[in-house]
Amino acid sequence: MNELIDKNKDENGKIIFRFSREPITKKEKDLFEPNSESYAMKELENLKIRALARLFEIEYDDPNFWRSLAMKLAQLRYPESKRLGRKLKWTNELRLLLYQEVERNLVKGERTKGISKACNDLSKKEPWKNLLAEDADKSKALRAQYYVALKVINDASS
Numbered sequence: 001m002n003e004l005i006d007k008n009k010d011e012n013g014k015i016i017f018r019f020s021r022e023p024i025t026k027k028e029k030d031l032f033e034p035n036s037e038s039y040a041m042k043e044l045e046n047l048k049i050r051a052l053a054r055l056f057e058i059e060y061d062d063p064n065f066w067r068s069l070a071m072k073l074a075q076l077r078y079p080e081s082k083r084l085g086r087k088l089k090w091t092n093e094l095r096l097l098l099y100q101e102v103e104r105n106l107v108k109g110e111r112t113k114g115i116s117k118a119c120n121d122l123s124k125k126e127p128w129k130n131l132l133a134e135d136a137d138k139s140k141a142l143r144a145q146y147y148v149a150l151k152v153i154n155d156a157s158s
Contacts, residue, residue: 089131095149098128102146119143 010016049069050060056072058065105118116139122128123138132138 090145090148092149092152094131095145095152098122098142098145099149099153101128102142115146116143119146 053060053065053069056069058068058072062068101122102115102118105121106114119142120139123132123142128142129138132141
């Protein structure tokens with residue numbers, strides 16, 4: 001007999017609610033308190049709301065409690081739409097790294113052909129190969145990102 005006996009749970013572990021047969025009424029300022037069953041049901045509803053608030057990490061004494069809870073529930077029901085297409089992997093830092101790599105691999109004297117050749121060479125190497133789509137013309141995509149990086153550099157220096 002090591003286990004404690006919980007008289008509020010049945011053999012399956014479910015909580016048992018027991019209500020008195022007699023309605024409890026208190027006369028207070030000409031108002032009658034409802035019977036114990038309806039009071040218990042309201043308390044159960046309050047506990048459910050508090051549990052939901054705790055799930056969303058909302059404090060019950062927060063002045064904007066109901067608005068915060070409503071917003072969290074609305075976000076669950078109607079999530080923000082996701083952008084279509086591939087995720088954007090290119091950042092300005094990556095573009096600047098690409099710019100430096102291309103500048104380092106440029107052929108002296110032929111700048112335009114040198115940029116194309118450097119982008120073509122880089123499109124076959126890591127990490128640039130992973131940043132490009134499988135079906136895209138990789139050298140053209142790198143060249144386009146090179147010119148975006150060039151624009152970023154020119155805008156920053158202006």
